[in-house]
Amino acid sequence: AGTEVAKEAADIVILDDNFSSIVKSVLWGRAVFTNIRKFLMFQLTVNFVALVISFFGAVIGGQEPLNVLQLLWVNMIMDTMGALALATEDPTPELLNMRPYGRTESLITKTMWKHIIVQGTYQLFWMFFILYAAPQFLSYYEITSKHDYFRDHCYAELANFGSNVDIQTNGTLICDIMNHCGMPYGDRFEVTFQCPLVTVPVVAGGHNVSSVSLPANEREAVCGVAAAAAKVDCALLTLIKISREHLKKLYKDFEIDEYKRPLSLLFNSFIFCQLFNEINARRINDEYTIFSGFFVNSIFLSVIGITAAFQVCIINIPGLNSSFFKVDRLKWQGGLPPPSPCVWFG
Numbered sequence: 026a027g028t029e030v031a032k033e034a035a036d037i038v039i040l041d042d043n044f045s046s047i048v049k050s051v052l053w054g055r056a057v058f059t060n061i062r063k064f065l066m067f068q069l070t071v072n073f074v075a076l077v078i079s080f081f082g083a084v085i086g087g088q089e090p091l092n093v094l095q096l097l098w099v100n101m102i103m104d105t106m107g108a109l110a111l112a113t114e115d116p117t118p119e120l121l122n123m124r125p126y127g128r129t130e131s132l133i134t135k136t137m138w139k140h141i142i143v144q145g146t147y148q149l150f151w152m153f154f155i156l157y158a159a160p161q162f163l164s165y166y167e168i169t170s171k172h173d174y175f176r177d178h179c180y181a182e183l184a185n186f187g188s189n190v191d192i193q194t195n196g197t198l199i200c201d202i203m204n205h206c207g208m209p210y211g212d213r214f215e216v217t218f219q220c221p222l223v224t225v226p227v228v229a230g231g232h233n234v235s236s237v238s239l240p241a242n243e244r245e246a247v248c249g250v251a252a253a254a255a256k257v258d259c260a261l262l263t264l265i266k267i268s269r270e271h272l273k274k275l276y277k278d279f280e281i282d283e284y285k286r287p288l289s290l291l292f293n294s295f296i297f298c299q300l301f302n303e304i305n306a307r308r309i310n311d312e313y314t315i316f317s318g319f320f321v322n323s324i325f326l327s328v329i330g331i332t333a334a335f336q337v338c339i340i341n342i343p344g345l346n347s348s349f350f351k352v353d354r355l356k357w358q359g360g361l362p363p364p365s366p367c368v369w370f371g
Contacts, residue, residue: 048121056116058126059309063111066137067306071103071299073145078152078295088284090156094350095292098339102299102332110328111306117318123310137309144305148298155291166287174276176204182275183268192264199261199268206239206246222246289340289352296336300329 032038039046075091082090091099160168169177183196192199198221206220216223216239223239239246245253247262258266307325308315320326339350346352 052116052118052120055120055123055126056114059120060112060114062132062134062137062309063114063306064108065132066140066309067107067111067299067303068103069133070141070144070148070302070306071099071107073141074148074152074295074298075099077145077149078156078291081153082156086156088156088288090152090288090291091295092351095352098350099296099299102296106328106332107303110303110322110325113324114307114322134309136311140305140309144302148295148302151294151298152291155287155294159287159290160284166290168280168283168287171273171276174279175200175272178275179203179268179272182272186268186271189267191260192268195261195264196268199265202247202265203269203272285351285353289346289354292350292352293336293340297333300332300336303329 037047037050075096078090079096082088155166159166179200180196183192183199186192186196201219201221204219205217206222207216220239240253242253244256244258244262247265248257248259252259252262304319305315307319308317338345340346340352341354343354346354
């Protein structure tokens with residue numbers, strides 16, 4: 026009877042009459058707790074970066090940095106694959122040197138928050154660089170501006186403008202006005218001597234440059250003072266507005282295709298950042314090296330290898346990349362340098 030009472034009151038019951046079992050139970054308990062922390066640190070970093078880049082990309086640039094299927098793939102890496110890789114780490118003798126965990130101890134330590142913030146900030150730097158700076162400074166990822174698109178495509182597009190004969194007939198005049206008269210006024214360009222609306226007097230030294238200007242009111246510039254006062258569009262201005270809206274719609278579709286290349290680089294870099302950071306997540310206490318026991322866990326190595334192989338397929342296989350994940354094939358030397366130092370920033 027006393028034995029049963031002792032068992033009920035005890036926190037640990039040794040079933041095999043061997044005190045070494047206590048050491049094993051403590052070791053495995055700490056291993057499970059530590060693995061949960063590893064997974065949480067990895068998952069919070071992914072969530073932090075994905076949330077920030079998706080929000081600011083949609084709000085500031087109007088572009089969707091990660092589409093639905095890409096986020097689904099990220100979710101698989103973060104949850105299913107991440108759990109398999111990090112939750113299957115075997116216990117190590119070093120765990121016994123750690124102080125005991127308190128009952129009310131937080132799952133996320135200050136050191137883990139430091140890793141999450143530093144790693145997340147590093148990744149966000151590269152994500153924002155790819156999204157906003159790469160199209161500006163790297164010719165391979167350059168985005169054609171609306172001005173350049175109007176200049177290069179206006180004449181051909183208006184010459185084949187459906188059944189609107191008036192726009193087809195006046196296409197050259199309309200394009201000259203939009204490209205050389207500082208229009209559309211919402212995206213004001215420089216007024217040049219080629220603008221059909223400008224009357225340039227000839228003086229002794231040639232053109233009078235100071236006369237190259239138009240009224241700030243578009244209706245007055247195109248239709249005259251009387252039409253502006255009456256607030257009535259003339260036929261030419263109506264055709265210009267229709268043509269402008271048509272070209273803006275075409276440019277939106279064109280811009281989506283233009284952004285495929287930098288967004289593909291962003292997606293690829295984001296995925297490989299998570300793969301490299303998964304290696305970081307194996308150590309959560311500022312250990313000197315993150316590669317200790319790296320080749321021991323075959324499940325971890327398999328997850329890393331399978332994920333990397335699938336990502337290469339997503340980027341390179343025709344149909345899978347363009348039709349499903351909406352990405353372009355990349356130059357791989359342009360997609361790996363940003364994420365690879367992720368190993369050192371965690």
